Amino acid sequence: MTESTPGRDRLRELLDAVLDEENTRLTDMADHAFASPFHFTRRLTRDTGESPVALRRRVLLERAAWQIGQGSSVTDAAFAAGYGSVEGFIRAFGRAFGRPPGSTTPGSGTWLSAPNGIHFHPPIHLWVQERTEDRPGMDLIALQIHHDVDDTAHLIRLAEGLSEEAYRRVRAPGLTVLEWDGPEESVAAVLDHLVRAKEVWLASIEGADLPEPGADDTGGLLERHTRVSARWIATVDDIGRRGAWGDRLIDALCDPPESFVLGSVVAHVLTYSAHRRQLVRHMLRAEGLEVGHGDPIEWLQDRHHDGGTQ
Structure with a gap:
């Protein structure tokens, strides 16, 4: 054959x-x-x-x-x-x-x-159709969560190939994704916001204090991302298992405190994470690095080809 x-x-x-x-x-x-x-x-x-x-x-x-x-x-x-x-x-x-x-x-x-x-x-x-005797039916939210986590780690590793000057170079002067997050003008800034968004929202969900800013070099970011991603996946999985998408979160980190529906929080994180990952791709290409599309279709095909499961 x-x-x-x-x-x-x-x-x-x-x-x-x-x-x-x-x-x-x-x-x-x-x-x-x-x-x-x-x-x-x-x-x-x-x-x-x-x-x-x-x-x-x-x-x-x-x-x-x-x-x-x-x-x-x-x-x-x-x-x-x-x-x-x-x-x-x-x-x-x-x-x-x-x-x-x-x-x-x-x-x-x-x-x-x-x-x-x-x-x-x-x-x-x-x-x-999905064969449920082989593995559970595909959970679309789980697929998006895992794709986001894997793709973010991939982009941080790609950024390791940049010089310090290129990593922090202002490539999009004045660029602001969300007003309250401040400017995201460089590869370093966008990657930092990708990781920090999950850190902040997890603190809100868990009722913890606002986390201090962490190291934003690629090594520090990868370490932060690894820690927060495991918690983020577990938290979203727990929300889904309990069917708690419609539950409300009182975010005491806001001044004054605000109320958010848990499902909308997860959708918010996924939406702006996808946006930021594409921003990073544009910036990395401008630095001469080869960057894929970040397409979840290709990601899932690669996982299955390598023997992974979703």
């Missing part, structure tokens, strides 16, 4: 081979995936709980149901799904859906029971 293209999902390559319009036989699918029929079947069945032929037949029936619901004739849908006769298609459709294809309407269900969450998604795509 040949090596996959770096960053390419091997399972998706196998699925592409199964569902390619030209690959009507198992040998065609295996050839498309550069594998023997035996190894192709074993790998796909292991990863999806469904044989290649059964998966193809089911997904094409789901596509046929959608096409009929959109106005396609039963005959056209039957031949598009690879059936040699309309009668054979009608029998297969009835066994799978429990209804004749002619009764399908735009509101009819088009997904069949599957052991892997892999379904047809119109007009030509696959939809892969």
